[in-house]
Amino acid sequence: MDAVPRRARADPAPVAVRALWAVAALLVTAAPAWGHAFPDHSEPRVGHTVAAAPVVRIWFDGAIEPVFSTLRVEDADKRRMDRNDARVSAGDGSLLEVSLPPLAPGRYQVFWSVVARDGHRTEGSFAFRIK
Amino acid sequence: MRSRPCAVLLWATALVMAAAGHASAHGLIGQRFFPATLTIDDPFVADELSLPTVFHIRNRGSEESPPTLQTDLSGEVSKRLSPNLGVSLGGTYTLLDPLPGKSVSGFDNMEVSLKYVFWKSAAHETLLSAGVSWDVGGTGSKKIGAESFDTVTPQLFFGKGFGDLPDAVEGLRPLALTGALGLDIPTRRFNQTISVNDDGEVEVERELNAKTMQWGFSLQYSLQYLQSFVRDVGLPTPFNRMIPIVEIAMQTPIEGPHAGRTTGTINPGVIWFGRYFQLGIEAVIPVNTMTGKNVGVLAQAHFYLDDIAPRIFTWTPFHGVLGPTRPQ
Numbered sequence: 001m002d003a004v005p006r007r008a009r010a011d012p013a014p015v016a017v018r019a020l021w022a023v024a025a026l027l028v029t030a031a032p033a034w035g036h037a038f039p040d041h042s043e044p045r046v047g048h049t050v051a052a053a054p055v056v057r058i059w060f061d062g063a064i065e066p067v068f069s070t071l072r073v074e075d076a077d078k079r080r081m082d083r084n085d086a087r088v089s090a091g092d093g094s095l096l097e098v099s100l101p102p103l104a105p106g107r108y109q110v111f112w113s114v115v116a117r118d119g120h121r122t123e124g125s126f127a128f129r130i131k
Numbered sequence: 132m133r134s135r136p137c138a139v140l141l142w143a144t145a146l147v148m149a150a151a152g153h154a155s156a157h158g159l160i161g162q163r164f165f166p167a168t169l170t171i172d173d174p175f176v177a178d179e180l181s182l183p184t185v186f187h188i189r190n191r192g193s194e195e196s197p198p199t200l201q202t203d204l205s206g207e208v209s210k211r212l213s214p215n216l217g218v219s220l221g222g223t224y225t226l227l228d229p230l231p232g233k234s235v236s237g238f239d240n241m242e243v244s245l246k247y248v249f250w251k252s253a254a255h256e257t258l259l260s261a262g263v264s265w266d267v268g269g270t271g272s273k274k275i276g277a278e279s280f281d282t283v284t285p286q287l288f289f290g291k292g293f294g295d296l297p298d299a300v301e302g303l304r305p306l307a308l309t310g311a312l313g314l315d316i317p318t319r320r321f322n323q324t325i326s327v328n329d330d331g332e333v334e335v336e337r338e339l340n341a342k343t344m345q346w347g348f349s350l351q352y353s354l355q356y357l358q359s360f361v362r363d364v365g366l367p368t369p370f371n372r373m374i375p376i377v378e379i380a381m382q383t384p385i386e387g388p389h390a391g392r393t394t395g396t397i398n399p400g401v402i403w404f405g406r407y408f409q410l411g412i413e414a415v416i417p418v419n420t421m422t423g424k425n426v427g428v429l430a431q432a433h434f435y436l437d438d439i440a441p442r443i444f445t446w447t448p449f450h451g452v453l454g455p456t457r458p459q
Contacts, residue, residue, distance in 0.1 A: 038355065039359045045363040046362055046363040047361055122162070
């Protein structure tokens with residue numbers, strides 16, 4: 001079946017390697033940009049246990065609209081625990097924060113809803129614990 | 132190739148907008164982001180463009196044909212007509228390179244799809260949709276095996292994120308499952324071949340175009356969901372936006388000599404998603420020897436048109452400008 005020689009082929013490896021590097025560069029540089037605002041990190045960290053949390057802060061990966069952004073904290077019995085002063089930081093348009101009174105040990109749930117500057121709404125929740 | 136009055140126009144459109152075969156849609160429900168899957172279609176309707184989807188495999192030879200390198204270049208454009216109704220148009224350009232032998236290439240049939248999301252629950256990250264796709268016979272090239280008859284496929288889709296699992300198994304909350312079930316219904320029952328044998332007798336061969344179940348699943352584990360909603364494990368960029376995924380795509384004829392014989396592939400891979408586009412790559416592994424024995428590769432660039440230019444691409448004839456993809 002192979003009596004007729006197969007056609008010579010260009011080695012695809014260099015092209016593939018260049019393409020992989022291009023994709024890697026794209027991923028690293030493009031990651032911070034989002035149509036939807038998604039959380040980048042928070043204080044307290046998602047799912048972690050801390051000694052105290054006077055404030056909950058969520059940094060998003062893009063600027064958010066102060067008027068349409070909300071943040072609240074509930075305890076395990078679904079009672080609202082924050083000071084109802086959620087705000088977008090004046091110095092950082094991607095930071096949403098709310099103050100908390102001293103919290104008893106236990107599990108707390110953070111609920112957020114934000115609208116990115118381009119009108120995309122996202123929402124979510126996460127838990128943290130006070131030891 | 133059977134000519135049709137609208138074939139040229141359809142293909143001109145398909146060339147610009149590109150291809151089917153690897154249909155997909157992305158979407159948000161609750162706090163869950165579902166990426167566009169590469170192999171099976173998912174339950175969302177969206178404004179988006181898959182271009183290109185590249186599939187490459189070395190097909191094994193048989194007694195009648197040599198081993199063949201196959202490369203498919205596909206594209207698909209999807210458009211919402213209302214918040215829950217969407218239409219898609221796609222096509223595939225196939226290159227077949229026999230070893231040895233002369234290469235052949237051409238377009239496969241164009242595919243048009245309509246989908247409607249009829250149930251959704253943000254709290255349970257769940258949605259159900261139904262659709263129908265139409266493989267437009269005669270719009271592709273016979274050289275690469277495109278059929279001259281239409282095939283209609285009614286379909287059901289589901290998507291389910293597991294963010295509502297209890298705390299005891301919170302590590303499984305980033306999991307999501309999507310699925311698709313359809314029935315290929317060829318509009319021509321038999322292909323008939325008439326030939327004259329060595330004795331001068333006319334022979335008529337009839338080959339059944341069997342109805343075939345198309346079914347598949349995708350199992351996804353979103354590292355972005357893990358980081359943002361379950362536990363911040365400190366993943367750096369770009370891993371914090373990756374979704375390891377396994378897709379399973381199967382075909383089971385329900386009539387004819389191959390009835391009940393399932394073929395298909397299991398496709399493990401990874402999808403990365405960003406603001407305006409996502410990139411995905413999967414291995415294509417045959418599930419049995421009837422399917423094949425070689426592993427292929429499938430890669431896709433997928434653009435979120437509703438995020439790139441919401442006011443242009445999210446306009447709909449029935450609901451005006453919808454904004455980004457998001458169940459209402």
